[in-house]
Amino acid sequence: MASPAIPQFNGTLGKIYDWVDERAGISEIMHELLDEPIPGGTKYAYAFGSALLFIFALQSITGVFLAMYYVPSAEDAHKSVEYIMKEVPFGAFMRGMHHYGSSAMVIMVVLHILQIVIWGAYKQKRELLWLVGAGLFQLVLAFSLSGYLLPWDMKAYYGTVVTVGIASEVPILGDLIKRIIIGGTEMGTITISRFFMVHVFLLPALTAGGIAAHLYLFRKALPAGPFNMTEQEAMFKVEPFWPGQVFKDAVFSLVVFAILAYMSWSTLAPLEPKADPSQTQYVARPEWYFLFLFQLLKYFPGSTAIIGSLVIPGIVMAVITFLPFLDRNPERHPLKRPFVMLGTVALLAAIGTLHLLAKRDDAQNFAAQIKAQEEEGARFLKEPFEPKDTSRKALVAAAPAPEAFVKNCAVCHGENGEGGPAGPKLVGIAKKENRSKEDIVGLIENPSAYGASKMPPMPQVSATDRVAIADWVHSLK
Amino acid sequence: MSELSEVDKTKRLFMGLGSIAIGAGIGGALAYPIFQFAVGNALKTSEGGDDKNWIELGSLSEFEEGKPTAKKITIEIRDGWVKSSSDETIWVVKKGDTFLTFTATCPHLGCKVNWVPERSEYFCPCHNSAFEVTGERKPGAASARGLDSLEHRVANGKLEVVFQKFKNLLPTKEVFS
Ligand code: FES
Numbered sequence: 110m111a112s113p114a115i116p117q118f119n120g121t122l123g124k125i126y127d128w129v130d131e132r133a134g135i136s137e138i139m140h141e142l143l144d145e146p147i148p149g150g151t152k153y154a155y156a157f158g159s160a161l162l163f164i165f166a167l168q169s170i171t172g173v174f175l176a177m178y179y180v181p182s183a184e185d186a187h188k189s190v191e192y193i194m195k196e197v198p199f200g201a202f203m204r205g206m207h208h209y210g211s212s213a214m215v216i217m218v219v220l221h222i223l224q225i226v227i228w229g230a231y232k233q234k235r236e237l238l239w240l241v242g243a244g245l246f247q248l249v250l251a252f253s254l255s256g257y258l259l260p261w262d263m264k265a266y267y268g269t270v271v272t273v274g275i276a277s278e279v280p281i282l283g284d285l286i287k288r289i290i291i292g293g294t295e296m297g298t299i300t301i302s303r304f305f306m307v308h309v310f311l312l313p314a315l316t317a318g319g320i321a322a323h324l325y326l327f328r329k330a331l332p333a334g335p336f337n338m339t340e341q342e343a344m345f346k347v348e349p350f351w352p353g354q355v356f357k358d359a360v361f362s363l364v365v366f367a368i369l370a371y372m373s374w375s376t377l378a379p380l381e382p383k384a385d386p387s388q389t390q391y392v393a394r395p396e397w398y399f400l401f402l403f404q405l406l407k408y409f410p411g412s413t414a415i416i417g418s419l420v421i422p423g424i425v426m427a428v429i430t431f432l433p434f435l436d437r438n439p440e441r442h443p444l445k446r447p448f449v450m451l452g453t454v455a456l457l458a459a460i461g462t463l464h465l466l467a468k469r470d471d472a473q474n475f476a477a478q479i480k481a482q483e484e485e486g487a488r489f490l491k492e493p494f495e496p497k498d499t500s501r502k503a504l505v506a507a508a509p510a511p512e513a514f515v516k517n518c519a520v521c522h523g524e525n526g527e528g529g530p531a532g533p534k535l536v537g538i539a540k541k542e543n544r545s546k547e548d549i550v551g552l553i554e555n556p557s558a559y560g561a562s563k564m565p566p567m568p569q570v571s572a573t574d575r576v577a578i579a580d581w582v583h584s585l586k
Numbered sequence: 587m588s589e590l591s592e593v594d595k596t597k598r599l600f601m602g603l604g605s606i607a608i609g610a611g612i613g614g615a616l617a618y619p620i621f622q623f624a625v626g627n628a629l630k631t632s633e634g635g636d637d638k639n640w641i642e643l644g645s646l647s648e649f650e651e652g653k654p655t656a657k658k659i660t661i662e663i664r665d666g667w668v669k670s671s672s673d674e675t676i677w678v679v680k681k682g683d684t685f686l687t688f689t690a691t692c693p694h695l696g697c698k699v700n701w702v703p704e705r706s707e708y709f710c711p712c713h714n715s716a717f718e719v720t721g722e723r724k725p726g727a728a729s730a731r732g733l734d735s736l737e738h739r740v741a742n743g744k745l746e747v748v749f750q751k752f753k754n755l756l757p758t759k760e761v762f763s
Contacts, residue, residue, distance in 0.1 A: 170616065174623055178666070185667070192667035197626050199619040356601035359608040366612050500662050500671040 141328075143351035148334030148343035151353035154228075155332070157221035159358035160365055162320065164214050167369070168252075171207040172309060179259070181305035183297040186261040187383040188497050194380055195494040205373025211253050213369060215398045218249050226432075226453055229441030230333035236433040238326040243430040245319045248312055255308040257396060261301060263482070266384030267393030269304075270296065271403075275418040296386075336441040381486040387528065392475045392482065401463035404470070425456065492540055511581050513574035517567055526585050532564070536585040549579035632664070632763045640739070640746040643687070649680040649745070654701045654708070654719060656690070661749050676736065676747060677701065677708065679719060687738045687747050688721050694729035695754055708733060730757040 118126045130136050147155070178197060180189045193200040222242075225231055231239040258269040273296075277287035292299030334343040348354070385391075395403050402422060409417035428435065436449050443450050471479055510524065521532030528534025538544050544552075548559055553575045556564040570578070643657045657676045662669060675690040675698065688708075690698045697712035708717040713728035721733035738747045751762045 167616075170620070174620055177624060178626070188667045196667070198622040200623060202619050203623050352598050352602035352605055355605045359605040363608050363612065366615075370615065494667075496664060496667050496669045498669045500669050501660060502662065502671070 143349070143355070145328060145331070145350040146344075146347045147332050147350060147354055148340070148347055149338050150346050150348045151350075151357055153357050153361060154224055155354060156358045156361035157217055157224055158327075160362050161214070161217045161221055163358075163362040164210055164217055164365065165316065165320070167366070168207060168210045168214065169313065171203050171210065172313075174203060175207055176309060181259070181298075181301045183261065183301060183384075185497075186259060186301050190260045190262075190380060191494065194377065194490065201377055202370075202373045205376070205378045206369055208378035209369050209372045211256060212396075212398065213365060214249055215253060217365075218246055222246065222429075223453070226449065227443050228333060228336050229443065229446065229449075231433045232436075232439060232441060233330075233333070235326075235330050235333070238323065238330055239433045240430065241319055241323045241326060245316065245323060246429075247426070248316050248319060252308065252312050252316075253396060253398075255304045255312065258301065258304045259308065260380055261384050262381035262486075263384055263388065263391055264379070264381055264393065266296070266386070267391055268395050269300075271393060271395070275406075278415045278418055280415070333441070336443065377490050379486050380490055381482070382489050385534075390478060392471075392478045394471070394479070397464075400467045401460045404463040404467035407470075428452075488541070495540075508581065508584060511574070511577040513570055514578045514581060517570055518578065521564075526582060535582050538585070539583045546576075546579040546583055549582060550575045553578065627666075638737070638748045640741070641749055643676060643678060643738075643745045643747055645744055646680075646740065649678055649685070651680050651682075652719070654679050656701070659747070659749060674749060676749070677733070678745065685738055685740075685745060686721060687736045687745075688733040689736055689749070689752070691734070691751070692729060693731050693734055693752065693754065693756075693759075694727075699733065730755060731759065734759050 117123075126135075175193065178189055178193050178200070180186060190204070193204055195201075197203075225239075225242075254272060257272075258265045273287055273290050276290055277283040279286055288294065290300075290303070292303055334340075338346075394400065402418075405417045405421065406414065407417075409415075432449075436446070438446065440446055510519070510526070514526075515524065518526075518532075521529055522535050523529045523532070526535035526538075528536075538549075543559065550572075552559040552561055552564075553567050553570055555566055556562060557566075641659045641661070643659065649655055655678045657678055658673050659676055660671050660673055663672050677686075677688040677690055677699075679686040690700075692699050692710040692712065692715055694710065694713055694715050697710050699708040699710045699715070699717065701707075702709045705716075706719060707724060708719075708721075709715070710717075710729070715727035715729040716724040717727065717729075717733050718724060721735060723729055723732040734750075734752045736747045736749060738745060740746070753760045753762045
């Protein structure tokens with residue numbers, strides 16, 4: 110089996126190699142893996158699949174290590190992620206790689222699919238290969254949906270509330286499905302624990318199996334080669350996988366890695382304050398690559414909602430999944446396949462338009478709130494880490510609210526300063542900028558001077574009471 | 587592809603080595619942060635400062651002359667992202683006006699020692715280490731040193747200690763923090 114991919118060793122090294130090879134069959138495997146002929150020669154256009162594999166490996170490695178600190182419970186999930194971001198060496202980098210890596214995964218899977226569609230590389234007995242690929246595509250989306258909840262911040266919480274709501278639109282079984290997904294009627298530890306198990310055990314196992322099947326079927330079918338050459342022409346220009354294609358794949362993966370590493374270094378992966386189900390002003394938005402689906406929901410009000418949330422996306426996903434069965438024409442040149450190509454362009458245009466409409470809608474109607482949320486998230490990330498205090502000392506009950514607070518403030522801010530529909534939460538306000546005790550004393554008398562113009566001035570509260578209120582509010586944690 | 591030209595051979599060598607170099611580069615660039623991340627805060631020494639944290643054990647009258655008494659104390663610990671409380675046992679022996687205070691942690695490998703009145707010794711059942719009432723190691727003990735004494739004082743009629751952890755195995759006491 111003379112193969113240019115197999116290293117030739119002389120002397121002792123050669124003897125060791127031969128000894129291992131006779132028992133482990135390395136040469137045979139290397140030949141299988143590396144000498145595969147690529148009709149028409151190697152190309153950067155073929156690198157998307159390998160890059161996907163590379164990102165999957167990155168996600169697996171960073172994910173395994175993140176699991177060293179992450180705790181899947183409503184009590185601890187958010188605090189443990191905050192700990193990773195603020196206290197663990199390279200924690201922000203590792204979470205950044207995993208966070209941006211998930212976007213890279215989605216981008217890459219779409220590029221991979223587009224390349225296959227344009228090249229018509231799903232044809233000629235490649236139905237099974239495509240079907241497994243479509244399954245893997247859906248697994249990537251499932252990864253992203255299940256991972257979104259795990260940090261248990263505002264965005265995770267409300268994003269998942271919406272996702273679960275959509276699942277409950279399934280006729281007849283909807284309620285059952287919703288209960289099974291969240292593990293009852295309350296979203297909490299049981300929900301996180303389910304999403305965690307799916308995200309870190311079930312999906313990786315399924316994906317690993319899917320990848321193995323996909324690669325096997327790919328090797329069985331052989332690469333399709335260029336669409337503008339006959340099979341004979343392509344076989345004439347054949348090049349082996351090693352080292353030409355491997356090199357191109359490696360260069361491309363290096364570019365992906367460099368971008369991810371740069372982003373993880375320069376921009377903290379977002380983490381908002383802990384999920385708060387009582388927040389009424391929060392504007393929930395999905396991850397950017399699901400924004401078009403979110404926009405689609407808006408066009409189907411009331412009882413028609415299911416059309417936008419499940420029917421249309423379901424049909425599109427079904428068409429994508431069964432494409433090789435729907436498009437049976439052996440022609441591979443993109444310009445000679447108007448249906449598929451126009452369909453693809455139309456789908457991309459629709460997704461792009463919906464995305465831009467969603468953006469425009471937000472900019473017109475929710476710009477201030479979304480900006481406030483982003484600022485709140487950034488402020489939260491800058492705040493020094495404060496460990497969760499479960500020591501017996503901390504269990505000594507907090508002092509009750511002063512009477513002046515109950516009379517004047519509780520209506521809007523809640524009896525324990527937890528916030529209400531008309532007033533923001535005061536718990537933890539001591540850590541915010543421009544909210545020292547003196548500031549709060551002043552703010553009660555003249556709110557607009559302290560950037561709280563929505564609050565009515567309270568001149569009726571005496572100076573002593575204002576100090577008492579400020580003291581108490583500052584003690585809330 | 588059996589006949590490769592010299593140019594092709596050089597190209598193949600470059601691409602082969604290039605691929606390996608890129609793989610190694612990415613692996614190396616990841617290994618360092620991952621290693622640091624995995625070690626985490628394990629090597630940080632606790633920043634207790636110089637302030638001693640005196641923990642009350644009880645009034646002087648609670649202790650009987652010459653008889654070891656077990657006292658439970660509650661210490662504050664920092665456990666990753668949580669500040670929590672944990673209980674520890676301290677052995678206290680009154681000798682006239684003075685006191686001996688030992689941590690119940692065996693200096694051998696960290697099991698807990700109990701007082702056995704019949705034999706008048708502290709005994710660690712893990713690897714059979716016995717200690718005198720004064721904390722000295724008895725001959726044949728697996729431990730290389732006697733029980734670890736804790737710094738104590740009497741304040742306002744109460745006995746107080748500073749709780750510490752010590753390194754295992756060594757013949758002399760060294761703080762582990
Ligand atoms: S741990 Fe006590 S004797 Fe080994």
